[in-house]
Amino acid sequence: MSNALLDVQDLRVAYGKIEAVKGISFSVAAGEVTTLIGTNGAGKTTTLRTLSGLLRPTAGSITFDGQPLETVPAHRIVALGLAHSPEGRHIFPRMTIEENLLLGAFLRNDSAGITQDIERAYTLFPILGERRKQAAGTLSGGEQQMLAMGRALMSRPKLLMLDEPSMGLSPIMMQKIMATIIELKSGGTTILLVEQNAQAALSLSDRGYVMQTGRIVLSGTGAELLRDESVRKSYLGED
Ligand SMILES: Nc1ncnc2c1ncn2[C@@H]1O[C@H](COP(=O)(O)OP(=O)(O)OP(=O)(O)O)[C@@H](O)[C@H]1O
Numbered sequence: 001m002s003n004a005l006l007d008v009q010d011l012r013v014a015y016g017k018i019e020a021v022k023g024i025s026f027s028v029a030a031g032e033v034t035t036l037i038g039t040n041g042a043g044k045t046t047t048l049r050t051l052s053g054l055l056r057p058t059a060g061s062i063t064f065d066g067q068p069l070e071t072v073p074a075h076r077i078v079a080l081g082l083a084h085s086p087e088g089r090h091i092f093p094r095m096t097i098e099e100n101l102l103l104g105a106f107l108r109n110d111s112a113g114i115t116q117d118i119e120r121a122y123t124l125f126p127i128l129g130e131r132r133k134q135a136a137g138t139l140s141g142g143e144q145q146m147l148a149m150g151r152a153l154m155s156r157p158k159l160l161m162l163d164e165p166s167m168g169l170s171p172i173m174m175q176k177i178m179a180t181i182i183e184l185k186s187g188g189t190t191i192l193l194v195e196q197n198a199q200a201a202l203s204l205s206d207r208g209y210v211m212q213t214g215r216i217v218l219s220g221t222g223a224e225l226l227r228d229e230s231v232r233k234s235y236l237g238e239d
């Protein structure tokens with residue numbers, strides 16, 4: 001893809017002898033929302049962790065913004081503009097909400113810009129602003145998810161990767177997260193989304209890939225995948 005911000009070719013990742021990602025290729029176009037869907041254990045989280053440098057591929061190539069990433073350390077990957085809001089949130093419960101957000105800006109030293117982006121996070125998620133001085137562990141699950149997203153945005157990423165941002169959220173919270181993704185996209189952020197909620201994710205995605213036991217078995221536009229019979233059966237609960 002010529003306007004690909006991220007291009008992954010024949011990527012393989014293993015935990016010891018167990019290969020979790022078995023040669024996948026996909027790309028994420030600049031300015032688009034791309035979704036990976038797939039059953040539990042398909043290798044989605046492993047893929048995102050490899051892209052952010054937390055795991056090393058055993059084979060294949062990762063090109064981000066024209067640069068190879070396979071051997072770049074995780075903190076350099078953040079500096080290059082790739083941020084990751086991990087599965088299960090991983091916020092720091094004893095630190096305040098504001099301190100958690102500031103951690104996302106650890107590579108920046110433009111204090112005026114950081115202050116501006118903290119305010120932007122509070123505009124995006126008002127609850128975070130109201131409770132900025134409270135310990136993050138006092139937030140509800142959905143609010144912690146917002147904090148994880150806000151923190152990932154504090155590095156001003158070119159590509160934001162979100163691993164199951166709607167996990168465990170009420171329908172209203174989930175709507176809020178999905179609306180935020182649309183808002184971020186219209187602000188120019190490219191997004192790679194992993195979601196169990198295939199209906200919601202594909203509805204707002206430009207492109208999607210379906211993973212099954214370490215392989216990509218299907219790809220298409222969000223609309224195409226929503227219409228696909230096998231997707232409807234396996235991921236949208238239809239028969
Ligand atoms: N640290 C680990 N050590 C060994 N195996 C692992 C480890 N982490 C994940 N796996 C295995 O790798 C495979 C892919 O896991 P992964 O977490 O990437 O799946 P996933 O698609 O994100 O699933 P889910 O939808 O449940 O989050 C699974 O079989 C899983 O058990």
Ligand SMILES: [Mg+2]
Pocket residue numbers: 044045046087
């Ligand atoms: Mg996962």
